[in-house]
Amino acid sequence: xxxxQLQSVxxxxxxxxxxxxxxxxSLLRIKSISADPAFANDCKAAAEHLARDxxxxxxxxxxxxxxxxxxxxxxxxxGGRPHVIFYGHYDVQPVDPLDLWHRPPFEPVVTDHADxxxxxxxxxxxxxxxxxxxxxxxxxxxxxxxxxxPIDITFLIxxxxxxxxxxxxxxIEANKDEFKADYVLVCDTGMxxxxxxxxxxxxxxxxxxxxxxxxxxxxxxxxxxGGTAMNPIRVLTKILGGLFDDDNRITIPxxxxxxxxxxxxxLAQWKKLDFTPKTFLEPIGLSIPxxxxxRLLIEQASTRPTCDVNGIWGGYIGEGSKTVIPSHASxxxxxxxxxxxxxxxxxxxxxxxxxxxxxGDCKVEFGDHSAGPAIALDWNMKPLAAAKAAxxxxxxxxxxxxxxxxxxxxxxxxxxTLGLDSLLVGFGLDDDNIHSPNEKYDLRSFQKxxxxxxxxxxxxxxxx
Numbered sequence: 001x002x003x004x005q006l007q008s009v010x011x012x013x014x015x016x017x018x019x020x021x022x023x024x025x026s027l028l029r030i031k032s033i034s035a036d037p038a039f040a041n042d043c044k045a046a047a048e049h050l051a052r053d054x055x056x057x058x059x060x061x062x063x064x065x066x067x068x069x070x071x072x073x074x075x076x077x078x079g080g081r082p083h084v085i086f087y088g089h090y091d092v093q094p095v096d097p098l099d100l101w102h103r104p105p106f107e108p109v110v111t112d113h114a115d116x117x118x119x120x121x122x123x124x125x126x127x128x129x130x131x132x133x134x135x136x137x138x139x140x141x142x143x144x145x146x147x148x149x150p151i152d153i154t155f156l157i158x159x160x161x162x163x164x165x166x167x168x169x170x171x172i173e174a175n176k177d178e179f180k181a182d183y184v185l186v187c188d189t190g191m192x193x194x195x196x197x198x199x200x201x202x203x204x205x206x207x208x209x210x211x212x213x214x215x216x217x218x219x220x221x222x223x224x225x226g227g228t229a230m231n232p233i234r235v236l237t238k239i240l241g242g243l244f245d246d247d248n249r250i251t252i253p254x255x256x257x258x259x260x261x262x263x264x265x266x267l268a269q270w271k272k273l274d275f276t277p278k279t280f281l282e283p284i285g286l287s288i289p290x291x292x293x294x295r296l297l298i299e300q301a302s303t304r305p306t307c308d309v310n311g312i313w314g315g316y317i318g319e320g321s322k323t324v325i326p327s328h329a330s331x332x333x334x335x336x337x338x339x340x341x342x343x344x345x346x347x348x349x350x351x352x353x354x355x356x357x358x359x360g361d362c363k364v365e366f367g368d369h370s371a372g373p374a375i376a377l378d379w380n381m382k383p384l385a386a387a388k389a390a391x392x393x394x395x396x397x398x399x400x401x402x403x404x405x406x407x408x409x410x411x412x413x414x415x416x417t418l419g420l421d422s423l424l425v426g427f428g429l430d431d432d433n434i435h436s437p438n439e440k441y442d443l444r445s446f447q448k449x450x451x452x453x454x455x456x457x458x459x460x461x462x463x464x
Contacts (some may be wrong), residue, residue: 005146013141013450020137020450021120021443023053023112027090028122032070034091034163043159046090054136054155057143061155066166073178077152080446082383082460085154085184085420087410088132089161092124093435094285100437107229110443111211117194118443123443127434132157134449142389145257150461154181154365156362169257169413174412176417183383186416187453189197189426191445192273192400193421197391197452199384200424202303202376202403203411205337207346208310208369211236211354212330215362219315220325222441230361234316239357240331241307247293248306258340262303266401272300273400302403306336313457332369339376347371375411375422376403382463383423390455391425394448425456 009029031045033039055061096104108122153248158168215230291300314329316322391399427449
C-alpha cells in the first residue's frame with residue numbers, strides 16, 4: 001500500500017475528527033442495555049442506527065433478527081483479496097447505581113480527567129461503541145480518500161455480548177456458510193498502558209466446578225459425636241488444601257500435560273515491562289505473588305493455568321454459636337486454562353482427584369457449570385506481525401504481545417463454529433470504568449485508534 005495514499009487517509013482522519021466524534025456521540029445516546037427487556041426497542045434502534053452508518057460506506061448491510069436482540073451483517077468486497085470479519089457489539093451494561101454517575105450516562109461529553117487528559121464519558125464510551133467506531137471511522141476514511149477499502153470485510157456486530165451472546169452464537173451457527181473469511185478482527189480489548197499498544201494473543205479458558213461432600217445423614221451434636229463422626233468440612237478443606245504444593249503448582253495428576261512455555265523472545269519483551277508486585281498487587285493491598293514459583297508475575301496473571309476456590313460453605317454460620325458437626329460441606333472451584341488443556345479432561349482429573357481422597361464414610365456430588373477452552377494465536381501468524389508493525393508505527397512504541405488472564409467466550413465460538421482465529425486489537429485502558437459508573441474512553445485512544453486501524457488495514461492488504 002503506497003505510503004502517500006496511507007498518509008492521505010491519516011490526514012483525513014485528523015481533519016474529520018470532530019465529525020467522527022459526533023457520529024460516536026449519536027450512537028452513545030441510544031440506551032442499548034441488553035440485559036433489561038425495557039430497553040429492547042433501544043437495542044433495535046442502536047442496531048438500525050449503526051447499520052445505516054456502516055451502509056453509508058457502500059457496504060451492503062442488513063439488520064438481521066435473532067432469538068434476542070438483532071445482529072448487524074455488512075459485506076463488502078469482490079473476492080481475491082484478504083477477507084476479514086470485523087466483530088464488535090452495540091449493547092451496553094446497565095447503568096446502576098445511577099447516583100454514582102457524575103452526569104447522565106447517555107449524554108456523552110468530552111471532559112477533563114483529573115490528570116489532565118481529555119476523556120469521553122458515557123455508558124458504552126469504551127465498551128464497545130467507542131471501540132467499534134474506531135474501525136468504522138477508519139473504513140470511512142479509506143472510502144472517502146481512495147473510493148474503496150484495502151481488503152474485503154464482513155461486519156458482524158451483535159447486541160447481546162453483555163448477556164453472554166446467548167442468541168448470537170446460535171445465529172452464527174445457523175448462518176456459518178455465509179461467514180467465510182481468513183480470520184476475525186476483534187476490537188474489545190485494551191492497550192498495555194496509555195502510550196503502548198498491545199495485541200492480545202491468548203485468552204485463558206474457563207472450567208467451573210461445584211462439589212458437595214456429605215458424611216452423616218443429619219447434623220450432629222459435637223459433644224456427643226465429636227471425635228467419632230467424620231466432619232465433611234474437615235474432609236473438604238483437606239482436599240482443597242492439597243490442590244497446591246509448596247511451589248504453588250497444582251497437584252492434580254496430568255494437570256500440566258500439554259501446557260507450553262512462552263517463547264523466550266516474548267519473555268524477554270515482558271521482562272522489560274513495568275509489571276511488578278508494586279504496580280500490580282500493591283494497589284489491591286497485596287505484595288507477594290501467589291502463583292507458581294519461578295514464573296514471571298505477568299506469566300502467572302495471563303499465560304499459566306490457575307485454580308481458585310471461589311466459595312466454601314457448610315455448618316452453622318449464623319449469629320452466636322451452634323455446636324454441630326454438619327452433615328455436608330460445599331465449595332465452588334474455578335480453573336483458568338491455557339492452550340493445550342482440554343476442559344473435559346481437566347474436569348475428569350479434578351473429580352478423580354477429589355474422589356480418590358474421600359474417606360469411606362463420605363460421598364461427593366458434583367455440579368456442572370461452564371467450561372470453555374483457551375484460545376491462542378500462532379506467534380508466527382503473518383497478520384499478527386503485520387498488525388504489530390502497524391501499531392508500533394502509529395504509537396512510536398513497540399507493540400506488546402500479551403496474554404489475557406480472562407476469557408472472551410465469543411472468540412472461542414468463532415474458532416469452534418467458523419474455524420477462524422481472532423486478532424484482538426483494542427485501545428481501552430485499565431481505568432476506563434467499563435461496567436461501572438462514569439465509564440470513559442480517552443479522546444486520544446479514540447483518535448489514534450482510528451489511525452491505528454487505518455494503518456492495520458493497509459498492512460493486512462499486503463499479507464500474502
